[in-house]
Amino acid sequence: MTDTMTVWRQRRYGSADAVRPETVPVPVPRAGEVLLQTDAVSLNSGDVHLMRGEPGLVRVALGARGPRIRGRGMDVAGTVLALGEGVTELAVGGAVVGAWRETLADRVVVPAKRLVRVPSRVTPAVAATLPIAGNTAVQTLDACRVGRGSRVLVAGAGGGVGTFLVQLAADRGAEVWATCGERAQPVLERFGAVRTFDYRALELGDLPRGRFDAVVDIAGEPPLTVLRDLLAPGGTAALVGGDGHPFFGPVGGILHSLVARGRFRPITSVAKTETTAQLVDLAASGRLTPHIERVFPLSQARAALAHVEAGRTVGKVVVVRDEILDV
Numbered sequence: 033m034t035d036t037m038t039v040w041r042q043r044r045y046g047s048a049d050a051v052r053p054e055t056v057p058v059p060v061p062r063a064g065e066v067l068l069q070t071d072a073v074s075l076n077s078g079d080v081h082l083m084r085g086e087p088g089l090v091r092v093a094l095g096a097r098g099p100r101i102r103g104r105g106m107d108v109a110g111t112v113l114a115l116g117e118g119v120t121e122l123a124v125g126g127a128v129v130g131a132w133r134e135t136l137a138d139r140v141v142v143p144a145k146r147l148v149r150v151p152s153r154v155t156p157a158v159a160a161t162l163p164i165a166g167n168t169a170v171q172t173l174d175a176c177r178v179g180r181g182s183r184v185l186v187a188g189a190g191g192g193v194g195t196f197l198v199q200l201a202a203d204r205g206a207e208v209w210a211t212c213g214e215r216a217q218p219v220l221e222r223f224g225a226v227r228t229f230d231y232r233a234l235e236l237g238d239l240p241r242g243r244f245d246a247v248v249d250i251a252g253e254p255p256l257t258v259l260r261d262l263l264a265p266g267g268t269a270a271l272v273g274g275d276g277h278p279f280f281g282p283v284g285g286i287l288h289s290l291v292a293r294g295r296f297r298p299i300t301s302v303a304k305t306e307t308t309a310q311l312v313d314l315a316a317s318g319r320l321t322p323h324i325e326r327v328f329p330l331s332q333a334r335a336a337l338a339h340v341e342a343g344r345t346v347g348k349v350v351v352v353r354d355e356i357l358d359v
């Protein structure tokens with residue numbers, strides 16, 4: 033092992049071109065932390081929002097000209113290389129997964145409490161897809177109380193969050209309809225959607241009014257009135273995604289939904305280790321299968337970010353340590 037490592041960082045907000053490899057000393061884990069060898073990192077639209085500093089509100093919170101946390105990457109699956117003082121629940125050589133920061137690097141220090149163990153039958157690439165997109169899907173289904181027999185509509189289901197959401201809703205015994213791009217339709221039908229619609233050929237308002245117990249909006253395009261009209265009595269509409277206003281992002285829609293008398297639930301997900309552990313178990317048992325559209329080596333992390341930035345991903349994009357091919 034060398035004393036230096038590569039981390040993909042940026043100084044200014046911008047497109048993927050702004051992110052470059054830097055060689056830095058390998059950090060030493062402090063009390064409560066572990067040093068990981070990064071095996072796989074999955075990318076999320078959140079990585080692109082931070083990279084571009086969009087919406088503008090991101091810059092107020094995270095840095096005016098460039099992000100204060102300069103390295104990109106949040107989801108990480110890795111192998112424990114060293115333990116900080118007081119870490120007893122993890123062991124050197126163990127496989128783990130979690131969400132933290134600056135994970136697009138060949139090594140990364142992460143608080144132990146942010147990590148869960150991964151059994152050997154779950155590959156690093158699969159494990160890395162789970163924390164952020166999987167937690168968002170679970171927390172959305174919980175917010176809408178989706179269970180056996182629920183009628184669920186997912187608008188914009190083709191990306192990472194949506195492909196998990198469809199599978200997990202079907203696994204709970206819900207009847208799932210989904211809108212997505214044409215390329216995602218066969219994937220979502222394999223994952224349990226009973227009906228899928230190409231969003232370019234459908235007005236959401238043409239679907240049956242009053243039919244759905246849960247309407248999940250990941251695309252962020254339909255007006256709230258359209259979502260509300262699709263709900264059955266007592267149903268809930270969850271607002272998960274979409275770009276929203278150039279500066280305020282989804283904030284306006286969230287405020288609007290909060291005053292719109294109860295039936296809307298804006299989702300702000302947090303990667304919880306208990307939920308990630310449940311997702312790892314589901315993946316290990318074969319009940320949850322991430323759709324990994326493309327795998328990039330870490331040496332091409334910038335190309336991976338550019339791919340996600342283009343916004344056309346079906347399922348997930350994963351970056352793996354260059355030596356790993358076990359996806």
Ligand SMILES: NC(=O)c1ccc[n+]([C@@H]2O[C@H](COP(=O)([O-])OP(=O)(O)OC[C@H]3O[C@@H](n4cnc5c(N)ncnc54)[C@H](OP(=O)(O)O)[C@@H]3O)[C@@H](O)[C@H]2O)c1
Nearest residue numbers: 077188190191192193213231251273274299300301344345
């Ligand atoms: N609220 C939260 O806590 C939370 C957490 C995580 C993510 N999010 C948000 O959730 C959204 C999804 O993120 P993601 O990473 O899963 O996926 P993503 O990369 O944003 O999704 C890409 C997919 O969405 C499809 N798509 C784009 N516009 C669409 C539309 N109008 N209708 C239907 N499908 C559409 C694309 O299909 P085509 O290629 O055919 O266009 C592509 O397959 C983002 O807005 C993200 O910011 C929110």
